[in-house]
Amino acid sequence: MTVVRHRLRSILTLTYLNGVLPIRSQPLYLINLVASPLSFLFFITIASGGVLFNYAVAGGMLMTMLSIGTSLQTDISHYKQDLKLQDVLIASPVEAWVYVGGMAFSELVYSLPAMGVFAALWVFGGWGSPAGAITLVGVLVLVWAFASALGFTLATFFEDVRETFVFSPLISLGLSVLPPVYYPIGALDPRLQPFAYLSPTTYAADLLHGVVGAPGPSFFGAVIDWVVLIGFTVGLLALAARKARWREP
Amino acid sequence: MTGPAIEARGLGKIYPRGKAVALSDVNLSIPAGIVFGLIGRNGAGKTTFVRIAATQLMPSSGTLTVLGGDVLRDVGDIRARIAAVPQESRPLYFVTVDELVYLYLRTRGMEAPEARRRTDAVLEELDLAAVRKKQVSRLSGGMRRRAMVAMVLASDAEILFLDEPTTGLDPLARREVWGAIRRAREEHRTVLLTTHYLDEAEALSSRLALLENGRVRLEGTPDEIRGRIRRPFRVTVQGVLGRDEIAAYGDVTDIEGGFLVFAREPDARELALRALSKGARVSMGPVTLEDIFLQVVGRPLDSGEPTGADA
Numbered sequence: 169m170t171v172v173r174h175r176l177r178s179i180l181t182l183t184y185l186n187g188v189l190p191i192r193s194q195p196l197y198l199i200n201l202v203a204s205p206l207s208f209l210f211f212i213t214i215a216s217g218g219v220l221f222n223y224a225v226a227g228g229m230l231m232t233m234l235s236i237g238t239s240l241q242t243d244i245s246h247y248k249q250d251l252k253l254q255d256v257l258i259a260s261p262v263e264a265w266v267y268v269g270g271m272a273f274s275e276l277v278y279s280l281p282a283m284g285v286f287a288a289l290w291v292f293g294g295w296g297s298p299a300g301a302i303t304l305v306g307v308l309v310l311v312w313a314f315a316s317a318l319g320f321t322l323a324t325f326f327e328d329v330r331e332t333f334v335f336s337p338l339i340s341l342g343l344s345v346l347p348p349v350y351y352p353i354g355a356l357d358p359r360l361q362p363f364a365y366l367s368p369t370t371y372a373a374d375l376l377h378g379v380v381g382a383p384g385p386s387f388f389g390a391v392i393d394w395v396v397l398i399g400f401t402v403g404l405l406a407l408a409a410r411k412a413r414w415r416e417p
Numbered sequence: 418m419t420g421p422a423i424e425a426r427g428l429g430k431i432y433p434r435g436k437a438v439a440l441s442d443v444n445l446s447i448p449a450g451i452v453f454g455l456i457g458r459n460g461a462g463k464t465t466f467v468r469i470a471a472t473q474l475m476p477s478s479g480t481l482t483v484l485g486g487d488v489l490r491d492v493g494d495i496r497a498r499i500a501a502v503p504q505e506s507r508p509l510y511f512v513t514v515d516e517l518v519y520l521y522l523r524t525r526g527m528e529a530p531e532a533r534r535r536t537d538a539v540l541e542e543l544d545l546a547a548v549r550k551k552q553v554s555r556l557s558g559g560m561r562r563r564a565m566v567a568m569v570l571a572s573d574a575e576i577l578f579l580d581e582p583t584t585g586l587d588p589l590a591r592r593e594v595w596g597a598i599r600r601a602r603e604e605h606r607t608v609l610l611t612t613h614y615l616d617e618a619e620a621l622s623s624r625l626a627l628l629e630n631g632r633v634r635l636e637g638t639p640d641e642i643r644g645r646i647r648r649p650f651r652v653t654v655q656g657v658l659g660r661d662e663i664a665a666y667g668d669v670t671d672i673e674g675g676f677l678v679f680a681r682e683p684d685a686r687e688l689a690l691r692a693l694s695k696g697a698r699v700s701m702g703p704v705t706l707e708d709i710f711l712q713v714v715g716r717p718l719d720s721g722e723p724t725g726a727d728a
Contacts, residue, residue: 174526181523185509193511193552252506259471259501259578260525263493270524415492416474417433 175266182270186243187277201239202282204340205231212350220351225289226376227350230369232282233308234344236275237315238336244271244323245332254324254414264414272316283308290380300379307372307397314368314401315343317408324413342367349373352382368400420485422449422576422607423470427479430465430631439465440631443479447624449575450605452598454622456612456706458714462631463611464504464580470609471501471578484575500525500574502565504581504611510554514545514564517553521568539571543597559590566597576607583617595621615706625706627713634713643704646712650685651704652678657697663688670711679704679712 191197205228212224247253257267290296290304322335343349347367348356353374356364364370371393378384385393424447430440440462447453455463468474470483472492481488486495508517518539522532540546543563553561562582569577579598583591591614598621601608612618618625619639627635627642635642643649648667655675663669666688667680675698678688689701704712 177526178524181520185512185520185524189509189516190511247509250507251509252503253509255468255471255473255503256501256506256521257524258473259496259499260572260574261493261497262524262526415472416468 174261175263178262178266179270179273182267183273183277185274186271187274191277197278198281201232201235201278202285204235205229205282206285208350222293222295222380222382223351223377225286225293226373226380226382227344229283229286229290229304229308230311230349230372230376231340231344232279232286233311234315234340234369236272236279236312237317237319238332238339239278239319240268240271240275240316241319241323241336241339242329242332243275244268244320245326245329248323249327249329258415264412265409268316268320268408268412271320272312275316276312293381295379295381297379303375303379306394307375310397310401311369311372314404317401317404321404321408321412343369347373352377368397371396371400420449421446421482423447423453423481423483423609425466425470425479425481428466428469428476428481429478430462430469430474431477438631440469440476443628443631443633445626445633445636447607447609449607451623452602452608452610452621454610454612454618454625455628456615456618456625456710457628458613461628463613463628465631466628467501467578467580467609467611468503471499471503472496473501473503498574499576499578500569500572501578502562502569502580502582503578504584506565508553508561508565508568511552513550513552514556514560514567515540515549517564518568518571522571525572527573535571539567542600543567543570544593557590559586559593562586562590563593563597566594570597570601574606576609577601579608579610581611581613583612583614591617615710619706627710629714635709639706642706642709646679646704646709648679648681648712649704650680650682651702651708652680652685652688652692653698653700654678654688654692655698657695658692663692668712677708679708 208231209224209228213221244254318339323332326332347364347370349369353361353364353370374385375390375393378390384390423445425443425445428440428443431438443466455466457463465474469476469481469488472488472495476488483495484498488495512520515536519532519536522535523529540549545560545564545567548556548560553564556564566579566582582598583594586594595617598608598610602621610618610621622639624638625636625642626633635645637645653672653675654663660669660676663676663678666684667678670677678685680688685701689699692699
């Protein structure tokens with residue numbers, strides 16, 4: 169019990185350290201994760217004459233959670249390479265999963281303004297329901313978890329924080345812009361649709377489309393979406409646990 | 418504890434990239450409760466040794482035990498009892514000095530009242546109480562390093578790894594950090610200090626090891642190390658005497674305006690008297706660590722020539 173309490177204390181402290189204190193010195197950090205999803209929401213809504221507004225809301229939520237992974241990647245890389253914080257924490261009782269847990273929770277703080285906007289749009293869009301809320305939270309938690317695992321794993325391999333500037337846009341492109349996150353999969357050329365299913369966010373978006381008033385998956389389709397999403401998340405967490413470089417070889 | 422705090426047997430490290438040999442057959446026993454200085458040039462292997470002992474880096478061969486635990490098998494137990502300030506580490510710029518120390522202790526899992534008590538105590542003792550509410554980004558380099566050392570000093574760690582804690586600091590700032598390290602010494606905690614400032618190693622360390630090209634070249638107390646030197650006295654002679662006239666007394670090195678001679682005591686005394694009688698400017702005394710380094714390694718610490726493969 170004491171051990172669990174220690175771990176929890178470490179996670180909460182890291183959350184406060186990286187999620188609250190920086191905002192005190194630079195409040196503009198809070199709008200960091202709002203900008204891109206809201207920009208997409210704006211353009212897609214305008215360009216589609218409002219038809220894809222609900223898709224843009226679902227896409228915005230997913231993109232916000234994915235951005236946590238890329239922000240985490242940058243923060244962890246910066247702390248490791250520039251400040252040597254990772255080495256400070258390795259030589260302490262803090263374990264890798266505690267560190268990444270604390271950092272991942274801290275990034276959630278930055279997502280609050282964006283998630284607040286999208287949650288408000290979801291409710292005021294008339295799509296809100298208890299079942300929908302459960303799906304929404306479940307999907308977003310899974311996306312947050314795998315994005316954090318991916319961000320951490322990559323960051324531990326980087327030798328310079330600038331490498332994150334290359335990977336972050338690629339991750340964003342591959343997981344939130346190209347796959348049918350902001351648009352229905354039917355809008356894709358049929359020859360390209362199979363490729364879309366390589367991205368876990370396609371399954372996440374499929375589930376979310378069902379709770380924002382767009383055509384959602386069938387029962388079996390939803391089961392497949394959940395299985396793939398959970399499997400991918402567990403796989404990435406396992407990969408992070410095995411392959412992330414906490415102690416260097 | 419009764420055994421050594423850190424013990425290396427045949428320790429080796431080859432970095433996977435480039436196959437660079439950083440440590441080779443290192444045997445070292447570091448007693449508990451002292452400041453142990455690891456000295457050597459940049460690239461001699463000091464940081465590699467510290468990083469392996471602090472469980473940040475895997476060894477390639479040999480064994481290393483820390484507080485009786487093996488760095489490969491007993492990582493969790495070791496990590497609960499150590500703390501480190503890595504080389505070139507910097508504090509998060511947006512925290513205050515107080516938050517830096519307090520939140521570090523909380524991250525280590527310490528209860529709030531205990532963390533508060535230790536934070537207050539360490540800031541008082543290291544003269545940081547006046548700046549406790551200042552953001553670390555607004556502190557001088559010396560104060561920042563001192564705050565980093567305060568952070569680990571406030572912990573309950575039994576071994577502190579301080580990797581070049583004063584590199585790049587001015588002499589005044591270095592002495593500020595020395596004060597913090599002396600506090601750890603007074604508490605009888607084990608400190609593994611790496612430095613390439615020999616005066617620092619001599620001022621702070623009870624025992625020293627000299628690393629060169631990833632190998633331990635000398636180990637012992639500063640006096641023991643001096644005792645192992647073939648020519649334990651240094652004489653500087655400026656003016657009048659030529660190299661040929663003094664070469665018979667010992668090992669001669671050129672210095673500005675004269676020569677530095679390492680000699681045995683009778684030869685040093687005779688040379689000093691002879692030079693004085695001829696009107697030369699003379700100084701004589703026991704060799705410094707810098708001199709020992711020069712004798713062992715064959716070139717001064719700051720000659721800039723690379724030696725080991727990495728860190």
